[in-house]
Amino acid sequence: MKISLLQFSPRLNNLQANLDAVNNLIGASDSDLYILPELANSGYNFVDKQNAFDNSESIKNSIYIDHLISIAKDKNAHIVSGFCERDGDKLYNSATLINSDGVIGLYRKLHLFLNEKDIFEPGDKGLPVFDTALGKIGMLICFDWMFPEAWRHLALKGAQLIAHPSNLVLPYCQSVTPSYALVNRCFTATANRIGTERNLTFTGQSLLADINGNTVIKGSKDQSQLLSAEIDLCLANSKSVTALNNVFEDRRSDIYGDLNTTIND
Numbered sequence: 001m002k003i004s005l006l007q008f009s010p011r012l013n014n015l016q017a018n019l020d021a022v023n024n025l026i027g028a029s030d031s032d033l034y035i036l037p038e039l040a041n042s043g044y045n046f047v048d049k050q051n052a053f054d055n056s057e058s059i060k061n062s063i064y065i066d067h068l069i070s071i072a073k074d075k076n077a078h079i080v081s082g083f084c085e086r087d088g089d090k091l092y093n094s095a096t097l098i099n100s101d102g103v104i105g106l107y108r109k110l111h112l113f114l115n116e117k118d119i120f121e122p123g124d125k126g127l128p129v130f131d132t133a134l135g136k137i138g139m140l141i142c143f144d145w146m147f148p149e150a151w152r153h154l155a156l157k158g159a160q161l162i163a164h165p166s167n168l169v170l171p172y173c174q175s176v177t178p179s180y181a182l183v184n185r186c187f188t189a190t191a192n193r194i195g196t197e198r199n200l201t202f203t204g205q206s207l208l209a210d211i212n213g214n215t216v217i218k219g220s221k222d223q224s225q226l227l228s229a230e231i232d233l234c235l236a237n238s239k240s241v242t243a244l245n246n247v248f249e250d251r252r253s254d255i256y257g258d259l260n261t262t263i264n265d
């Protein structure tokens with residue numbers, strides 16, 4: 001399958017500019033799966049909760065999501081995108097998985113960064129893995145990178161690819177995710193934004209890693225880019241690293257516990 005990471009600079013308070021940026025980057029491309037950054041409909045660095053609320057949409061009534069569904073139909077593609085989600089009077093920093101049928105998956109960010117804690121509710125959907133026509137896909141969002149348990153948990157649940165919409169500001173994530181890919185023997189796909197919003201500058205360098213921890217594609221620090229590669233998700237089905245070592249079967253959960261029994265979802 002062909003996967004594309006969209007790296008661009010979502011504009012705060014400007015849904016139309018963000019729709020235009022998505023259209024321009026996707027253009028005439030023909031990928032099976034597109035992954036977009038965190039909060040790609042809204043921008044990131046809200047002045048306050050009201051500002052985030054004004055930029056949010058409910059999943060069932062969303063110009064942004066409807067637009068992505070129309071792209072998915074047009075391209076017969078799957079799309080993962082970060083999304084400023086309103087649910088009643090609550091806000092979530094969410095990622096949606098979309099195909100030509102509509103929204104087929106939702107994840108709400110578990111680990112909130114900085115003043116996101118004043119704006120969003122922590123995620124309440126656990127760590128789902130979605131069995132799609134392309135393969136098994138899990139989602140994490142940006143600062144979730146800091147928690148290896150989350151990546152392991154998704155891999156143990158069968159995720160062949162972990163899609164990771166991001167608005168990264170710290171300089172560490174891109175050196176860590178290839179290791180998560182390696183130790184879980186799954187693909188990781190970080191679609192990170194670029195640009196500056198008020199006091200935050202985002203680090204770009206969107207990154208796709210394969211099951212051996214190789215960097216398959218890496219974006220620039222500051223350019224809008226569509227970054228594409230062919231990958232085979234079936235490679236993630238084998239957890240063997242030597243003839244005698246399987247990274248899941250060799251786990252000593254009798255010593256350090258089993259994530260499957262300690263994480264609740």
Ligand code: ACM
Pocket residue numbers: 038112113141142143144166167168169170
């Ligand atoms: C982040 O979680 N947006 C850094």
